[in-house]
Amino acid sequence: MTRTERQRWLLPSHLVEPGESGAARPRRTVRDWIVDTSLFLLAALVGLIAADAGAEYSSEPVILFDQLAGAAACCALWLRRRWPVGLAVGLSLLSVVAPVAGGAVLASLFSVAVRRPFREVAWIGALAVAASTVQVFIRPDPTLNAGIAILLGFVLILLVTAWGMLVRSRRQLVEALRERARRAEAEAELRAAQAQRLAREAIAREMHDVLAHRLTLLSVHAGALEFRPDAPPEQIARAAGVIRDSAHEALQDLREIIGVLRAPGENGDGDRPQPTLATLDALVAESREAGADIVLELDVDTAEGEPAVPASTGRTAYRIAQEGLTNCRKHAPGTKVTVTVSGRPGEGLDVTVHNPAPAGPVPHVPGSGQGLIGLTERAALAGGRLEHGPAPDGGFALHAWLPWPS
Incomplete structure (x- = not known):
């Protein structure tokens, strides 16, 4: 598995970049399949428990309706990543007449809390609370007090939405830290490149300042020897000596500058005293x-x-x-x-x-x-x-x- 594949497996689908076509629809990763399957099974389990509890005091047509509605609600959870808000609203309205959709409603509310800002989460959560309250009176549970049922539904909805908002905040924090790490890495590379550029400029200035003086002496005396071949031997010898000394000094200065570029511990002649x-x-x-x-x-x-x-x-x-x-x-x-x-x-x-x-x-x-x-x-x-x-x-x-x- 490559690094990119591991990142896509670990990242939630809403944080994975869209495909080359530029479509905004998120791609479902392996992790998403695991999470969606777990939520589907959990919602189905809650629906089976609710259906089994209501079968004792419901008629055959109502039981059949509950079974069909619960199955449809659980299957609709596979669309929660594409249409989270619409799915949460529809399941909340369905739960008014079908208590077996309660698990699917909680799963859809969790998805909305993870993917949508607080304003949308607030009004969808309020709709779910209202639907849960109305359900207590339309499909009452004879074994449970109405006030307790309303309070239980409110607490479950509040816990699920709070959990989803916590997950959203954590994901945003992780993404912010990753972005900060990428920015810090880019800034570090920029500072390193700038430091290298400044070092190159400093070395270039030093080479110019040191070598230009020596090479000018070489040029002047070599030109004198070229244009005055009939000069006295003493002058020719003196000019040749200056050329030799200047070339030697230029070589020494070049060794000194090159020594700056050597790694620590390497031997060289870069320890000559600097001019003052x-x-x-x-x-x-x-x-x-x-x-x-x-x-x-x-x-x-x-x-x-x-x-x-x-x-x-x-x-x-x-x-x-x-x-x-x-x-x-x-x-x-x-x-x-x-x-x-x-x-x-x-x-x-x-x-x-x-x-x-x-x-x-x-x-x-x-x-x-x-x-x-x-x-x-x-x-x-x-x-x-x-x-x-x-x-x-x-x-x-x-x-x-x-x-x-x-």
């Missing part, structure tokens, strides 16, 4: 060795007793300066670049990268602009802001402010 503000001098020195003219102005309060720059803030500042130098090398080669870092605890950390307009034509270097977008997102995630655009002198300026708690 203290390693900014090394970044500038590396760019100077590549031939860039860079002025670094560092004015950060490091007095004794003052809190140091947080590691996350320093790392963000490093990445901003790195991306700024990479863009200057790509779009304004040969210009004098000024990197300014200043700040105080409680005031924040300011990072500015400025370059004037290049004097001559600039070779086209492909770029998607994703670096500045990634830096803006990185600064926003750190609680700061980033601005970039043309400078008044015709050059380009990149400025970021990052929080530095006191």
Whole structure:
């Protein structure tokens, strides 16, 4: 038995989805057949007891009518799922002259209480009580007091309808819990997908910030070797050394990022220290060795007793300066670049990268602009802001402010 078949066997027919044709008529499951058969047998048993009790003081035609009416009422119960309200009304009216239909009436009232709202259950129950009361006077039982008979009929109808409403409430609760579980599962899948997307974006930004700087150095020096094959051997050797070191650093940075994706316990080289503000001098020195003219102005309060720059803030500042130098090398080669870092605890950390307009034509270097977008997102995630655009002198300026708690 498949999972779907088990669910259909366990669910009541009014909770089973309609067929492909879209018909509203519920499908009778194995469970429904068991319940309907049990109710049919129970109603038949009650009818036989009532018929046997009334046979002592009824005539032959009345006994025959009771038998036919009881059989018809019990057989009509097989329609209770399709027409519960109409069946309950008809059986209630029939029970006025045929006490043997009492069991079928109770079964139909139970079905109405399970499938219909309280307003319909209330007026159908009131009709059944009225029919039971009238029956006491039309078909009285000589062995039972009229008041007791009326009270007994009222109590039985009340118990059956209350039981049916309890079953309805329980089914609605179960369905609500299932729907809540399905919704929670869908939300969990959505959150997982969103977390994966954010992780991919973070890794993509990190790869861009790290590798763009190294690969730009490779491109610049490889281009110099291509267009100046007659350069002195010393310059060629220095350019080749920069290319070799940049390729090695790019490979190391790539290993570091890939290490984040490894499962816990796997060996790798992902335990290298992350760059901070203290390693900014090394970044500038590396760019100077590549031939860039860079002025670094560092004015950060490091007095004794003052809190140091947080590691996350320093790392963000490093990445901003790195991306700024990479863009200057790509779009304004040969210009004098000024990197300014200043700040105080409680005031924040300011990072500015400025370059004037290049004097001559600039070779086209492909770029998607994703670096500045990634830096803006990185600064926003750190609680700061980033601005970039043309400078008044015709050059380009990149400025970021990052929080530095006191």
